[in-house]
Amino acid sequence: MSDPQGKLTCDVAVIGAGTAGIAAEAAARKQGARTLLIDPEFRGTLCANTGCMPSKLLLAAAHAAHDIRRAPVFGIHPEGLRIDGKAVMQRVRDERDHFVRATRESFDKLPDGTAISSRARFAGPNSLALDDGRRIEAKAIVIATGSSPLMPAPFRDLGPRALTNETIFELPDLPENLAVIGGGPIGLELAQAMGRLGVAVTLFDKATTLGKARDPQVAEALKQAVGRDVTLKLGCDTTAAAAKNGVRIDWSGDDSDSAVFSHVLVAVGRPPNLDGLDLDKAGLALDDHGTPLFNRQTLQCGDAPIFMAGDADADVPLLHEASDEGAIAGANAAQFSVVTPDRRKTAFSVIFTDPAHASIGLAPEGALTGRADYSNQGRSRAEARAEGCMVLHADPQGHLLGADLCTPGTEHLAHLLVWAVERGLTAMDLLSLPFYHPTLEEGMKPALREICAKAGQTQPANQDSACPPGA
Template identity: 70%
Template sequence: MAERQDLTCDVAVIGAGTAGISAERAARKAGARTLLIDPWFRGTLCANTGCMPSKLLIAAAHAAHAVRHAPVFGVNPGSLAIDGQAVMARVREERDRFVAFTKETFDDLPEGTAVTGRARFEGPGQLVLEDGRRIASRAIVIATGSEAMIPPPFRDLGPRVLTTETLFEIPDLPERLAVIGGGPIGLEMAQAMGRLGVRVTLFDNSTTLAKARCAAVHDALKEAVSRDLTLRLGCETSAEAVDGGIRIDWTGDDPGRAVFSHVLVATGRPPNLKGLDLDRSGLALDDHGTPVFDRQTMQCGDSAVFIAGDADADVPLLHEASTEGAIAGRNAAAFPDVAPSERNTAFTLTFTDPPVASVGASPEDGTICGRSDYGNQGRARTEARAEGVMSVYADADGRLTGADLCCPGAEHLSHLLAWAIESGATAPQILSMPFYHPTLEEGMKAALREICGKTSQPVPESRDFGNLPGG
């Protein structure tokens, strides 16, 4: 048998997910010879078990909800029938299409760039593959992503306990579903399943859903999702496998016990760092065993090792992973000439209905707050979805610094607010822009005017159409 040859490169990237793909591309663009190392090259987390399959399930839930809601417009579609097997089949079929698209990016890599296998540290800056080959590289990027976590009460209870790794593989919708965790993923899937006719109960030991920062926004979110599922917040749970399902006991203000056909555990995704032998890397590690790094450079200490994406346990979002990968790849190629990069405005979005979003600074940052109530907003009323609230934050000069919202169109409105914050816009400047009537965008004017009033900034008179119906 021929002896396996050791490998050399300028930048070795461990992990071929969103962050790893971005890092490899950035490093290669900067002139570096790269290696992209992954055990499977199965595509990104987003395409396989994250963003895309979850949104496919949510799209089915929107369709079911629209049918139920149609009579308010005088449209009576008749009885609703949900084919759970067809729902899940379409989720997998379309998911596989998205996965295929991401895999095509690997075909475009220069020959010899993709290395199938697992890499681990043999010493500071030294990598070895599981087949014994060593990799000599000037710099390393860790982009190994994250993995689903099942806490002890639900561990070893069999296939009825699901994570996002297995949820989309079930052949039919569950009969009765318990969701453990009220974060963005748990809440999205709980509401979607509820709208698809599944009896859903969501449990969380916290009393806050989707990490909402604003009390008014949280109240709006809680009221909306409570129509589609049962909430058990501020409680502890225990579980046991029984005939036909999983029995859950819970504490709290209304303690109880129930048997569920399935349990979806959505309690977080810790970094996937097992097997890297980071104890041999020479890197400083935090209390959780994650390398300490600079989020402006993605550099671990002053070493030639960089980290990006979910592996760094910072902001587990696709757009952040892509940004971090690009920063890490550029700096790995340029090492030791590492340059900081300014990060974009923080932006999170949960695809409930209505969506909930947080942008930039929080309300605790000493900022001025303006609020818009969508409970009677004109365009929202025409669509029979008038509910929710938007809170916008600004500094003493009226410059926008952040926002929290749970209202119709929030996934689009939050983008506009993020762009406004990035550009340094003030409330008067935005109010001077054209607002078409009637639109959901008009609803933000009340919050902007309130900011103007609190900062003594004048409201632009020529564009102030606030007295029009539905504005």
């Protein structure tokens, strides 16, 4: 794989050792390809370091505090709640490091010579130049360089008081108060977590709908849920400037004003890491943002021996999508020039607020819809968390196409629904299955029945309405 002049050769070179890159290298090697995995740090995946796992660790602490505060509704009166911010943040880092170690240990299991610690840039469609002066000649190349948080101009000069999801978990203690810029998944999850941990949080967003929720009723449920723990300033523009012992945020909108915060979390997106790749030398067609155009079914860029995967392609920045894309890209790169389209899985995203918000599949105009209200649902009411709603979308024959929900147990209900969509099931198919009582799953029945009625179908005889309202 190398010669005395320092030139490396392989079948598939993968740039980036995150979730997509790891999957791409493994898939290519499984096809018998000689592979190289190139990364300057091999620090582990975004998910383990600064994404999914540390955010869920912070949320776990926030849920614990929230459960104690709401215990009196059950007649239980805990006294002396004290949140040790330093201990909260230390546990986040300790457990985060556990997940990171597991990822890094996987690199040690790669075949000798596979991992190349360097930065790579294109020298041609089949050629990469490394920072150490070596060159790689590959039959095919996979770009899996991931993404980085966007820091707009007003926030760049604020120093350590301006946080992103890659720096917030390094805080030694919980902030005194916090401004959050951006109402997407990162902003919402971390804002609510900090709010429940006793931090005074204000969230700002240009949009008036949080989390890009598609359905107005579901969007309102999400807004109500987050608004209990966080002050919301929606439909406004913001600017930032350094202030004594903090950051001054000025906002314009229906209630223009300004306030000083100890820290500001900037969560306005994560553009792909493509700078420095010298994409012009790869001969690829680019979109208006400088991202290579690619086929979603093959992950191939045009007709070139180059493939995209994960956050680098700016398509669907979710871990399970990055893993799937890496596997598709790696397998096709190994078999190039034979490229096989792969059927992509049903779109599926979850924002882990409480209650969580999920968006599944399609919500086409004119689709049959069925709604379920959880504000008086039996199991939810028993647990003192009766709120939220779901809407299901189906074709004229009742086949489920998608769903939007913000309910108790969303992350679990959403899995059931996305599996149903993926398997082409109808609302009638689901109603024909057993439902245990009392469960959150029973709460889906009104939505399923509504779709059956609109599709002109009669519900199964064994699915009567014997349970009283709210049960």
